Amino acid sequence: MDGDKVKAWEALCIEEQPPACAAACPLRVDARAMAEKMAAGDFVAAMAVYARTVPFPAILAHICEHPCEAVCRRAEAGGAVRIGALERALVEEAYPSIRRAAQRARKPKTVAVVGAGLAGLTAAFDLVMKGHAVTVFEADAQPLDRLNRDYRPAALPPSAIAADVGALMKLGVDIRCRQRIGGDAPLSLDALIAGHDAVLMASGPGPAAAFAGTLRLNATGRIEVDRETLTTSHPKVFASGLHDGKAAWSAIGSMAGGRRAAGSIDRFLQGASLTASRGGETTGTCLYVNVESHAAMPPVEAADPAAGYGHAEAMAEAARCFPCHCLECVKACAYLAHYKTYPKRAVREIYNNDSIIMGNRKSNRMIDSCALCGLCETLCPNDLAMGEVCLEARRSMVERGHMPASHHDFALRDMAFSRSDEVAFARHQPGHDRSAALFFPGCQLAASAPGQVAAVYRHLTERIGGGVGFMLDCCGAPAHWSGRTALHGEAVDRIRAVWEEFGRPRLVTACSTCLKLFGEFLPDVPTGSLWTELERIGLPDGANRLPLKGPLAIHDPCTARHAAEVQAAVRSIAAALGAEVRELGGAEKTTCCGYGGLVSFAHPEVGNAFVDRRITESDDDYLAYCAMCRDNFARRGKRALHLMDLIFPDADDPAARPDPGFSGRRDNRLRLRRRLLRELWGESMSDPVPPVSLIIADAVRADIERKLLLIDDIAEVIAEAERTGRKLKDRTTGRLTASGRIGTVTTWVEYEAGMDGFVVHRVYGHRMQVEAKP
Amino acid sequence: MSTPFGDPDASDLVCARCDRPLEMLKVEASYLGQTFPVELPACPSCGFVYVSEEIAAGRMLKVEQALEDK
Numbered sequence: 001m002d003g004d005k006v007k008a009w010e011a012l013c014i015e016e017q018p019p020a021c022a023a024a025c026p027l028r029v030d031a032r033a034m035a036e037k038m039a040a041g042d043f044v045a046a047m048a049v050y051a052r053t054v055p056f057p058a059i060l061a062h063i064c065e066h067p068c069e070a071v072c073r074r075a076e077a078g079g080a081v082r083i084g085a086l087e088r089a090l091v092e093e094a095y096p097s098i099r100r101a102a103q104r105a106r107k108p109k110t111v112a113v114v115g116a117g118l119a120g121l122t123a124a125f126d127l128v129m130k131g132h133a134v135t136v137f138e139a140d141a142q143p144l145d146r147l148n149r150d151y152r153p154a155a156l157p158p159s160a161i162a163a164d165v166g167a168l169m170k171l172g173v174d175i176r177c178r179q180r181i182g183g184d185a186p187l188s189l190d191a192l193i194a195g196h197d198a199v200l201m202a203s204g205p206g207p208a209a210a211f212a213g214t215l216r217l218n219a220t221g222r223i224e225v226d227r228e229t230l231t232t233s234h235p236k237v238f239a240s241g242l243h244d245g246k247a248a249w250s251a252i253g254s255m256a257g258g259r260r261a262a263g264s265i266d267r268f269l270q271g272a273s274l275t276a277s278r279g280g281e282t283t284g285t286c287l288y289v290n291v292e293s294h295a296a297m298p299p300v301e302a303a304d305p306a307a308g309y310g311h312a313e314a315m316a317e318a319a320r321c322f323p324c325h326c327l328e329c330v331k332a333c334a335y336l337a338h339y340k341t342y343p344k345r346a347v348r349e350i351y352n353n354d355s356i357i358m359g360n361r362k363s364n365r366m367i368d369s370c371a372l373c374g375l376c377e378t379l380c381p382n383d384l385a386m387g388e389v390c391l392e393a394r395r396s397m398v399e400r401g402h403m404p405a406s407h408h409d410f411a412l413r414d415m416a417f418s419r420s421d422e423v424a425f426a427r428h429q430p431g432h433d434r435s436a437a438l439f440f441p442g443c444q445l446a447a448s449a450p451g452q453v454a455a456v457y458r459h460l461t462e463r464i465g466g467g468v469g470f471m472l473d474c475c476g477a478p479a480h481w482s483g484r485t486a487l488h489g490e491a492v493d494r495i496r497a498v499w500e501e502f503g504r505p506r507l508v509t510a511c512s513t514c515l516k517l518f519g520e521f522l523p524d525v526p527t528g529s530l531w532t533e534l535e536r537i538g539l540p541d542g543a544n545r546l547p548l549k550g551p552l553a554i555h556d557p558c559t560a561r562h563a564a565e566v567q568a569a570v571r572s573i574a575a576a577l578g579a580e581v582r583e584l585g586g587a588e589k590t591t592c593c594g595y596g597g598l599v600s601f602a603h604p605e606v607g608n609a610f611v612d613r614r615i616t617e618s619d620d621d622y623l624a625y626c627a628m629c630r631d632n633f634a635r636r637g638k639r640a641l642h643l644m645d646l647i648f649p650d651a652d653d654p655a656a657r658p659d660p661g662f663s664g665r666r667d668n669r670l671r672l673r674r675r676l677l678r679e680l681w682g683e684s685m686s687d688p689v690p691p692v693s694l695i696i697a698d699a700v701r702a703d704i705e706r707k708l709l710l711i712d713d714i715a716e717v718i719a720e721a722e723r724t725g726r727k728l729k730d731r732t733t734g735r736l737t738a739s740g741r742i743g744t745v746t747t748w749v750e751y752e753a754g755m756d757g758f759v760v761h762r763v764y765g766h767r768m769q770v771e772a773k774p
Numbered sequence: 775m776s777t778p779f780g781d782p783d784a785s786d787l788v789c790a791r792c793d794r795p796l797e798m799l800k801v802e803a804s805y806l807g808q809t810f811p812v813e814l815p816a817c818p819s820c821g822f823v824y825v826s827e828e829i830a831a832g833r834m835l836k837v838e839q840a841l842e843d844k
Contacts, residue, residue, distance in 0.1 A: 361843045404842035725791040728824060732786045737824070748825065766830040767838050768805040770814060772821030
């Protein structure tokens, strides 16, 4: 896979963007994670989230200006989450649970911090946590003197300041008060510089004439500071951001300034770059949040406003946090939901899997479980298509010989059968030697409803002049979906060759997948849908109306997601035939039936999850216009009609028609070819005689389907065993067991001879070959 | 060499052609170009090897999948 392409895909997924609250916070407090824990009642875990970023939780919870609330997306649905009040409730209940341990350095570097304000102490905190030895020099009688002066005890209790300062000192920070730096040694700046590995000036934004001999000052007499790195004119001296006197003071702003200075000092002490991969002061976010999907809900009011939220009130308010995530595709996709992932992470995982030279490629099945249905792309704010990523990965796997054989063998074998001489054929309309149109029903409608294919072909020949040719073949979708580019190319080339040979007629196909793939790979071949064609030429006269018991919920196949004309034609035909059609969330947001991308072969569980999600959306009978969709719904127990059942009703209750199953599908294709060639083209066709007759109970038949084994193969195994005697006999039950290698699978059959044929009891297969050593 | 597939119960099975009960024999299993010895019930006379469903859908499937993902 192309690394640059992968990066571009990854960049499209915005799920890892920060929520608005964290993006607006100078300290990047993860208020989303905090609120999630609080909503769950786990205040200790929430405290850990808060204290991971905030050096002085008790202080900040009381005085933070909470810029997060101004940008909270909940504001659009009832009012911003009261994050400040949540933080106070959190500190009230869980402050003692904070556990902190500083890193231990073998040879700690020494840092002097001048000024015990919030900026200086935040820097001291960060540096001591990194394992440095920090001494703070404060001119006043106590640290954080400004807080004591500026806030009433009711707003910021002295006990909160004492708790946070005490915790800082416990971490090993040496705070020395009444030590004004700027005079003679030992309290001169030069002496500090000489005695420490780095010095931080955090003494506030006032003029600094006392340091003029050591540091360059700006025009206003303040220390000259580089705004990005917070360096001064002396390489060992740094200054917190407020020294230029331009920014207004804020508690959280001071802390952020101290943190940035500490970051520079730590980089300086390690000899690292001061600028490399360093974020700015504030970031934006482009996280998409579907606010409309949340009902408006007003903020929780505290019963005692002075005391703030109690535990239950805080939980309720925290639960108002959505929380902000995009996950638009994940919410709608059975595949992403199964793997509990989102595209950015999945793309990285897929690329890593692709890059493995030696070792287990653990994500092969994950890559093969995407339905390639295009729903994610439709829902994604940035149009990221996981199908494109997975298809590219599959092609790479095939190219390198890493595609697990078992994932797609059965589907490819089915495709080979559809393309074989036993099934595929093309003819001009009887009595014509040229074709104005060429009907291409597609392999799945032929497999599901061969009688309706014959009926609609007859109708087309009656209404379209100039000859309507018939071509039974496969468009190559299974090869395309499985990443077999060359095999898909063969299928496409053959269709092109027939089209040329037939005089370049327009193609009319009943299958949305064929239509989509022809548009993509045979762009110069004029191709239309059978449904738009029928809308144009009209439905059969006096067609029997199927008595409908109620409305039908219409399901568009995923390959017709953007085929607006086709969608409209289908609805118009259904309405003309008396059906009351209801939408299932609209054609553009349709979901896969589990066949798309061959997911039901590579990962049946995910394939079934796709179907099961879809069939629970409405209690109405479903109306499909893809044979595979209809049959998959039927297989999972949903009553479903095909549009053909409305046009050519050939059963009393076609919505109850069972899924023909894979063996039945093959049989239907064989029969369709023989019937058409015999009845329309007068060719002599003899029906093949099965080698043995089999009696198979429904439960056994369903098991055979589930295991992707074929009745024809089972008959071959039994016939061969009976001919050669190579079989085992159970002395107790009298049952026989035989096996045969067909293609890449060894099929085992447990059976017994009955009056009317062989009764099949159990069938299973494996791919590994075993043989006795000679 | 160990037997990755365990010992299935095949005590009631006889080879219909040779009329001999199956015995645990060393046989060769192979998949995707990898070959390894295993013990499976087989006819001691004609060498017909029996693979039970339990083994086919259990340990054998696991080995197949592991080899496919190599």
